[in-house]
Amino acid sequence: MAKKASTHRMAAKKKPKARKSQAAASPGEVTGEEGFVWTRKDLLGLDELSPQEVVHMLDTAQSFEEVSTRSIKKVPALRGKVVALMFFEDSTRTRMSFELAASRLSADTLLFTAKGSSVSKGETTLDTVKNIEAMGVDVFVMRHGESGAPHMVARQVTGSVVNAGDGAHEHPTQALLDIYTMRQRLGHLAGLKVAIVGDIAHSRVARSNILGLRKLGAEVVVVGPRTLVPQAITAMGCEISHSLDDVLGEVDVINMLRIQFERFGGGLFPSLREYHQIYGMNGERLARCRKDVLIMHPGPINRGVELTSEVADGPNSCILQQVTNGLAIRMAVLYLVTQSQGDRRE
Amino acid sequence: MSKLWIQNGRVIDPESGRDEQADVLLVGGVVEAVGSVSKTAANGAEVIDATGLIVSPGLIDIHVHCREPGHEEEETIATASAAAVAGGFTAICAMPNTHPPADDDTAMHYVLQRSVQAGLARVLPVGCLTKGRDGKELAEIGTMRAAGAVGFTDDGDGLADSKLMQRALQYATMFETVVMQHCQESALAGGAMNSGPTAVRLGLGGIAASGEEIMLRRDIELARYAGARYHAQHISSAGSMGLIRRAKYDGVQITAEATPHHLLLTDAACMGFDSNYKMNPPLRTARDVEALREGVANGTVDCLATDHAPHAVEEKALEFALAPFGIIGLECALGLYVKALVQSGYVDWPILIDRMTFGPAKIIGRDDLGRLAEGKAGDVTLIDPKTRWTVKVDAFRSKARNCPYDGMKLTGRAVATIVNGEVKWRL
Numbered sequence: 001m002a003k004k005a006s007t008h009r010m011a012a013k014k015k016p017k018a019r020k021s022q023a024a025a026s027p028g029e030v031t032g033e034e035g036f037v038w039t040r041k042d043l044l045g046l047d048e049l050s051p052q053e054v055v056h057m058l059d060t061a062q063s064f065e066e067v068s069t070r071s072i073k074k075v076p077a078l079r080g081k082v083v084a085l086m087f088f089e090d091s092t093r094t095r096m097s098f099e100l101a102a103s104r105l106s107a108d109t110l111l112f113t114a115k116g117s118s119v120s121k122g123e124t125t126l127d128t129v130k131n132i133e134a135m136g137v138d139v140f141v142m143r144h145g146e147s148g149a150p151h152m153v154a155r156q157v158t159g160s161v162v163n164a165g166d167g168a169h170e171h172p173t174q175a176l177l178d179i180y181t182m183r184q185r186l187g188h189l190a191g192l193k194v195a196i197v198g199d200i201a202h203s204r205v206a207r208s209n210i211l212g213l214r215k216l217g218a219e220v221v222v223v224g225p226r227t228l229v230p231q232a233i234t235a236m237g238c239e240i241s242h243s244l245d246d247v248l249g250e251v252d253v254i255n256m257l258r259i260q261f262e263r264f265g266g267g268l269f270p271s272l273r274e275y276h277q278i279y280g281m282n283g284e285r286l287a288r289c290r291k292d293v294l295i296m297h298p299g300p301i302n303r304g305v306e307l308t309s310e311v312a313d314g315p316n317s318c319i320l321q322q323v324t325n326g327l328a329i330r331m332a333v334l335y336l337v338t339q340s341q342g343d344r345r346e
Numbered sequence: 347m348s349k350l351w352i353q354n355g356r357v358i359d360p361e362s363g364r365d366e367q368a369d370v371l372l373v374g375g376v377v378e379a380v381g382s383v384s385k386t387a388a389n390g391a392e393v394i395d396a397t398g399l400i401v402s403p404g405l406i407d408i409h410v411h412c413r414e415p416g417h418e419e420e421e422t423i424a425t426a427s428a429a430a431v432a433g434g435f436t437a438i439c440a441m442p443n444t445h446p447p448a449d450d451d452t453a454m455h456y457v458l459q460r461s462v463q464a465g466l467a468r469v470l471p472v473g474c475l476t477k478g479r480d481g482k483e484l485a486e487i488g489t490m491r492a493a494g495a496v497g498f499t500d501d502g503d504g505l506a507d508s509k510l511m512q513r514a515l516q517y518a519t520m521f522e523t524v525v526m527q528h529c530q531e532s533a534l535a536g537g538a539m540n541s542g543p544t545a546v547r548l549g550l551g552g553i554a555a556s557g558e559e560i561m562l563r564r565d566i567e568l569a570r571y572a573g574a575r576y577h578a579q580h581i582s583s584a585g586s587m588g589l590i591r592r593a594k595y596d597g598v599q600i601t602a603e604a605t606p607h608h609l610l611l612t613d614a615a616c617m618g619f620d621s622n623y624k625m626n627p628p629l630r631t632a633r634d635v636e637a638l639r640e641g642v643a644n645g646t647v648d649c650l651a652t653d654h655a656p657h658a659v660e661e662k663a664l665e666f667a668l669a670p671f672g673i674i675g676l677e678c679a680l681g682l683y684v685k686a687l688v689q690s691g692y693v694d695w696p697i698l699i700d701r702m703t704f705g706p707a708k709i710i711g712r713d714d715l716g717r718l719a720e721g722k723a724g725d726v727t728l729i730d731p732k733t734r735w736t737v738k739v740d741a742f743r744s745k746a747r748n749c750p751y752d753g754m755k756l757t758g759r760a761v762a763t764i765v766n767g768e769v770k771w772r773l
Contacts, residue, residue: 047547126663146665147549148619167667168549204549230552235543 028190028217032059038336042154042161045170046211054215058180060332061325067104068327077335078107081138086129087164088114089145093299093323094164094174098141101330110137129153138338142166160337168202174298175208177329179216181322182253185294190217195247196238197223197279198257198306199268201230205257205298210236221247224279227268244279248288255296256281256306272305281307286316294318347374348767351388352726355396359403359718360700370401372724375767380718394769396728399761400695403703403718404436404725407676408497408710409579409603409651412438412469414460416445421656421745423457427466429654429676429744431771434760436725437468437715438654438676442479443502449474449485454493466770467763468725470496470710475514475525481505484514491521496710499526501579502626504561506532511565515574524601524709525569526577529561529586530627538667540613540628548616550667553628555583562586566593569600577709578602580653582627584637591646601709603651604638606675606682611635615750619666622750625653626671639692642701649705650698652679656746674746678737680729681756689757695731724767731758 030051038056046054067075083102087095095111102109112132119128129140139160142150147167154161165171183189194213200206200222210220210233220238222229229240241247248254259275269275281295295307295317303309312319350372357368357380369383371391379387407430413421423440430438440457442448448457454471461469473490475498477483487498498518504527505511511527518525534557539545541552562578566589569576578590581602593600607625612632615623623629641647655672662669675682683702687693693701707716714723739752763771 124660124664144665146667148666151619152663152665166549170549201546202549207547207549230546232541232543232546236547 026188026190029188030055030190030216032056039340041337041340042150043172043333043337044150044154044161044163046172046175046208046215047170049215051215054176054179054212057176057329057332057336058183060336061176061180061328064331064335065328067331074104074106076106078102078105078338081107081338082110082136083107083139083141083334084110084112084132084137086112086132086140086142088119088125088149089143089165091143091164093326094143097323097326098164098330101327101334104327105331105334107334110135125149126153126156129157133157133159138341139334160341162333162337165204167204168207169204170208171204172208173326173329173333174205175212176333177322177326178205178209178255178296178298179212180325180329181296181318182294184325185318185321186252189213192218192253193251194218194220194253194255195223195251196220196255196257197244197281199228199259200224200233200257201228202260203257207236209255210238214238221251223247225269225275244285245288248285249290251293252290253294253296254281254289255298258298258300259302259305276305280305281311283308283310286311286314292316296322299323349373349388349391350724350764350767350769351383351391351393352396352401352728353393355399355401355728357401357718358696358699360696360704361717362719364718365696368401370718370726372726372764372767375724377718377720377722377724379720394728394762398730398732400699400729400731401718402699402727402729403716404723404763404765405434405680405702405727405760406437406706406716407435407652407654407679408439408649408706409501409605410438410440410654410676411443411656411672412440412457413656414444415456419745420658423460423469424464424466425743425745426654426676427461427464427469429674429742430467431763431765432743433676433678434680434727434729434763435467435676436727436763436765437470439470439472439496439710441501442472442474442499447474447479448472449477449479451486451489451493454490454495458494467765470494470712472497472499472526474498475500475505476510479503481507481510484510484517487514487517487523488521491523495523496712497524497526497577499528499579501526501528504528504530504532508564508568512568512572515568515572515576519572519574522711524575524577524711526579527561527565528579529558529565529581531557531560534560537628538624539616540630542613542631544613544616548619550616555585555630555634558583558627559585559589562589566598566600570596570598573599575599576601580605580608580627580651581638581647582608582630582634584634587637587641587646591641594646601648602641602646603649604642604647605651605653606679606686607673609635609638609642609686610682616666620750621662621664621666621669622673622748624666624669624671625673639687639690642687643692643697647701649709650679650683650701651706652676654744655748656744657748659747662748672748674742674744674749677742677744678749678751678754678756680760681735681737681758682751684731684758685756724764726764727760728762728764729758730761733757733759733761735759
């Protein structure tokens, strides 16, 4: 085993190239339609998007990727617009990613965090948002601990609402950047087999990934202990496995979800030690995967729990590339929802 | 003495099985005659022409949250009574989960006094099963019974302690009263909607039907052991239907109620995160809806009840998981029952009337109510079974607006509500 693992690493030392040639050959691949126009005011989730809309988002992100390579990394697309970053729940990378995306599009940003705000004085979510809207806001980027909070807000405000993660429901921009990274690295999406490993029950990342990947023709298997994988999730079009070892050899992508430490206090699994033994990704398991398997993680990583450093920092990992791509995705999202606002006023 | 002569309506009286074109004469707040009314007896009576209308015993809703005392901004006994008569109800039972909880005789007197002051529907108090609704010590069931309580429950929560529940059932038998239970095993509560594919998709915590069925199953054994009368409130699942049917067959003194929403809606309604679809027990599946409808038809469900649960606008305007459970139902219940049960072919009008009058009257042990016969209370509801109307939540007499049926077109509506021989409401 150990030998196999080392050859694996050697072989993967070269940066894996995108298998672009497969895109055309891949049956069922959804490609962008000429003249497609984005019409949604909000991005609340991937559930309501058509496959064409998802692809349009990815393609728009691709066109924004180049901006980050310029010496002056800015375009005037959102000049004069105000983007309010409403973080009712803690976040580091998603918030910074949205903030940078907004500023690269020349928008003004307002930052709201729940800690030390009026929310801690008992103000409701709706009142908080409406008060900030009264200052003149075009886009609300909203992270919230409760499922459906952005949907509730979207019904009540005239500006756009972009869901930056709501409870255990959806995290559409994370899934878009995950899917974007898969397409970039593997060249296609249709026919891919993606494993999502971990706390599926409480994961908005899992839900949005399942929805987005299924729309674009990829297969999804969710992997985790029975207490963290609701059986009814198969209704979203994925398979279930309780054994990571069983699926290792048959998947193109392994997306490792963060284990939230507060969960095992609730008795959902006995210990981190046992979890790591059954579901932890390590060099030995990586050696049993396909040679060019893609290892992903939405962060923040618990090193030694979901994956070992060897895997996280190894050549199959695209964890930092995900973060880079997040910027292009969020620029695309902010751009498209504000463009549709313009259309509406005409 | 005031006299009211209701002429030429379709008189339905479930107790006697009467369903015929007839007259009803009310004298001094009591039914004087049903059938043919002699002109001498009716001399000087006010006449109501009920041609084309159903003449029903006054409708009874045994599950209403009046919120008074404690949350008068949501509803009061007076506004709940006004909503009741507008929906055709002549009597409603006030649930005791007020602030403070209605757990002693003075609380019973208070409800009755406020009911008289409002002067609309009869508001019958239901007392707490345990002191402070804490689930730890029996409340003064005997004293409350003497003060007018028609039943006992800790509704909002099930009584978790099996030993205490057994004692409550045993103790209640002395006062010929009923113990009502909100069946939900507490360790399995805590979610926001029914467990299943929709909850998983929405990332909301689930409340499985097994949590209701576990408590119901326990209570059936306790009621059997105690030889007590037990009433299962707002039953929501097909599994519960099976348990109740079997228990009835075995001779356990068990009755059950079903709400309009559990007879009409499924958990798929939660898809848009509209908190007006958040109920406790939660909306379940199409299979459960069908089982409940069958249960109403075959008598497993003895009575229909709204679980009218008013909440302030700002409370329901919270995130789905944070918003309180419940919707209001008094003013559109009849039309919803018609839609769920009559129009879908599960029951005919006499059965529907039974489940809204005689059925609930038996549960609360009021043999003067829910009947149209000589000597019974002069509570009558006139129903136009054919009229088409649209639910307008903003026109409700209830203080609350948490109702998901706004704009829904319904058939069948109460056109006059008569309480104690007096017309309290006319369309």
